[in-house]
Amino acid sequence: MSANQQDHYEEEFDDTVDEEYLVADEVAEEEEADGGEEYMDDEEEGDQEEYGGFYGAREVEGDDSVMEIADDSVQGFFEHKEPVYAVAMHPTESNIIVSGGGDDKSHIWRADNGEKLLTLDGHTDSITSVAFSVSGEYIASGGMDGKVRVWKTHTGEFCTQVDGPDEIIWLDWHPKGNVLLAGATDSTIWMWAMPSGKFMNIFNGHAAPVTAGGFTADGKHIVSVSEDSTLIVWDPKSAASLVKLTGADARFHSEPIIAVATDKESNLAITGSADGTSKLINLHTGNIIASLENHSDSIETVAFCDVLPLAATGSVDNKVSIWDVQTHRVRHTLTHEDAVIQVKFVANSVNLVTCSADRTVRLWDTRTGECLKKWMGHQDAVLGFAVSSNGDTVVTGSDDGTCLVFKA
Template sequence: MNTERDTVEQPDDGDFLAEDEVAHVVEDEGAEPMSEDDDAGGASAEDDDDIDEDGEGAEGSAAGGEEIAFVDDSVQGFFDHREPVYAVSLHPSDPTLAASGGGDDRSYLWRIDTGDKVFDLGVHTDSVVAVRFSSDGQFVASGGMDGKLFVFRVDTGKLVQTLEGPSEITWIDWHPKGNVILAGSEDGSVWMWQIPSGNCMNVFTGHVEPVTCGQFTPDGKLIITGSADGSLIIWDPKTATALHRFTPQDSRFHQSAITALAINKDSTLILSASQDGTARLLHINGRILASLDSHQDSVEAAGFSNHLPYAATGSVDGKINIWDITSMRLRQSVQHEDAVIKLQWHQNAPLLTSCSSDMTVRSWDGRSGECLKIWRGHQSPILDFSVRGDGGVVLTGSDDGTALVFQA
């Protein structure tokens, strides 16, 4: 099997130094709608349902509307789970490899070009809710509701470490510059280990309810976590000190559970999303910059564009709102037919990809709101996806027990 790997050194102390990189500060006056002469909204979901990009009908019904034609736009799939696939991940450098984990308590390494299983990594005793490759692609980790995190070598499938300590694991993230892994837990704690030694580097305690989301900043110097208790904390990874804390006690901040967060490429801005239907733009120095409030239900996805000063939020209301973060104004609003689960901007273009409970993956132009492509193939809601940086390949995991590969 092709398992290209690049060797990356462990992060030195410099990667964990906190910096106050203050740009400009915008007063928190709430989101403003765009004026009518600004860019118009995107294409409607109803139009896209009738005709796909190639002009072919996507879904049709027989006389009387009793039968629905099934459309499968996927180019490959993996079908061994046979239970909901909760987590998927594309290898960072080998275009043929992917990992998936699911409700069958198993994780797999497999090929997206053939659909063949490479390794069965199944050692959990409860559902696998997170899978992730290390930044150099040398390791792959799986985290489960059994509270265990397993780390394997990608080239051999060999188990390198069994990591324990948290209760149910909720998410995992690798350091962007070295083999250090972070895991959030149902018990409100966050754990950090060094790989392959398995040395526990720090335990972060400060949340009092499940840690729902978290990650290293792109520069590797800080950690950001969000919790069901409505708090968001900026941590120093080296000392496990909470540098800044946002809580519902501040009336300007979220008043309910944090559901998702994103960090811009410069590691200066944070976008937080909440069950209360709001989003907040925060500065890494601890300031609330803006309220981005236009959704009617829980906001479940967030992301920054690397190409233009845009950010996006996706909600259970089916909407994706695209914001201009220089003016703090709503630029576009586009629509899925059901809850938005996840979104990701393309690395070098003002485009984004989203997946939804409506069983579709969609590609959008963030400037115009135009829906560029709709991919169908799942028969139940999509629970997770992984997108190649250029948006050319999308890997999805679904409640229907399959993982599918879509290609632009």
Template sequence: MANLAPATQEGSTEEDLEYLNEEDVGEVIDDEAGEPMSEDEDENEEGEENQLLLVDDSIQGFFDHRQPVYAVAIHPTQEAIVMTGGGDDKSYLWRADTGEKLFELAQHEDSIIAVGFSADGQFAASGGMDGKVNVFTVATGELVVTLDGPTEITWLNWHPRGNVLLAGTEDGTMWMWQVPSGNCMNVFSGHVDSVSCGQFAPDGKTIVSGSSDGSIIVWDPKTANANLRITGEDARFHNAPITAVAIHHDNQLVLTGAQDGTARLVHIGNGRILASFDNHSDSIEAVGFCRSMPLAATASVDGTISIWDVTGLRLRQSVRHEDAVTQLRWHSSEPIFASASADRTVKVWDARTGECLKTFRGHQETILDFAMTRDGRTIITGSDDGTSLVFSI
């Protein structure tokens, strides 16, 4: 195992504000200059912040949710069709090119935290904190079947080829259903806490799940047998809840991220922990592999994104947002990725150089999720401000 030491990063620290007496209430310390800042200067900074909030780089939007938009998905073949779900217990199908609402879909009894399209685009699914998964026909918006999980749904993932749907739940189990029949094909039981993340491998022959109990399990979808289990009992692995997982397109490598800011590169076939990617000071929220180069990325609440050389097992670049990074997505065929943040921006990066190619503004609150078209030219976001915006690169 290659154990990589954290890279040294320079970070700014906030000095405590000191109010000496009532007459000095209007003065605060300017961190950079070390000099008192007048009320006028303070107002100027607030004005600049307000001006940034007024900047809107979006070309279209959808505004029916009225509550935080937690999940976004783009149709696999008709990329103008978008699905969003949110804190209003509702999901919608709408058009990214016009902002037109196509269908308001059958409502859940609690927030919708996951949405997704089947591989052929015929069906769309929403997963809710009410423990239910609703499946719809995309062409009509008709509810096809409601699938009952035992507890709150934590994520959804469609099989990469067939109409089979996988969901993780809060009670530590995963459920796999056939669509449209709704038949339960398998229940996967092995974690002792919430299944926080998981997905089919690109070839559909393996499932990898991560849990708040600090373990990952590699499953056989046909038998529900656990082929590999790695826990914190292995001192080389995570000793904290798993928050994110990604499977390499070769179906052999898994990248995991944890609440303590650590990441691990694991070989599915032999269970070897190949590398410890430890460069963050706070929880990792998203991980992913580049398809065109041997690169991977980890994104953290500490505001940084680390770009790793998967072959050399070393840190290649580190880039930064102004606040927590909530999500990242790689381009389907280029060494480019996009990231979303609590700083209300989406940024597009060149992974080879760490250069920020584009910054998109328009949201008033944290961006919670986003999806990107296969050609990388369009990004669609969901935000705490209750809106979904469309950005064109």
């Protein structure tokens, strides 16, 4: 990239991120202008009977018979006929959900009554990631067809399609503006200005699929990890690699890195690897602060707590480890009956939500290690979930082709 091109993209990144938000009144005005009130009705939640009578048990069709399964959900969405790989919740209106899966479609639907609002099509292969922009004004979907498509949330108006990467693995919106990242199997990360779809940068530095990544909470850096056992901290304006850790360092990972998360202060990263370890890393210096070792198999998911110096790691060994980030010691070991697929802390809370191939979703108090809730209802592995900012609603996507809604 030439010096003139670099200056251009740095200026464009600043303009795209800073010019549009985030002022609460402006966001509210945009949502009202888009007719957002048509979908929004969070005040009328009611009790479990109001959600369609799912609570208790429901009948599901087997190969040759109809069986009854325990079902703790209060609502469900059943339009997907293939595994649901991705689910996201509107950032301010927890009843608005988008899900995408193996049927090559995304659907916008309501968590309170299961009503389908819109179908978002145009992909020609499985959808692997869906994400709302920071204000909720836009929805992005990424698929194995290498396409990223963006719509307006409240109207379903199609905005743009961008191509370039190979199969999309993950998407992430900038925390302060309409800039979208996509990580792909071809070792690249792409960045666009939305909703125009204007190309902003491409990040080259990995040598294998970019398994996880995203913007730091302050929006000033990008952190990504790869199957090539590398972690890179990027400057989003210039696409320069600021920090790079590789498997050549004996202290770092020796096998593919599957997961990464950064803390609320944008100072630390935690990784999860197929080698069964996590590393705690200073994002500014690249120093490996600690190696966190309490698992016997691949670590698939990691997360930081917003309010206490805690982190969580989830593994194929059926365990979740709760780590003290300051002492680097395990505080609690939590157990599922099968591989742990995703862990996520409730925003500004010590509570942790986990899902597993054991078909359950669980809510934990990480201070005590107590399981507060165990939700059942899926017939197959729970592949992911979204949780509301207040922690009272969890929406899941499963290998059984359904989405379920659970209430804390």
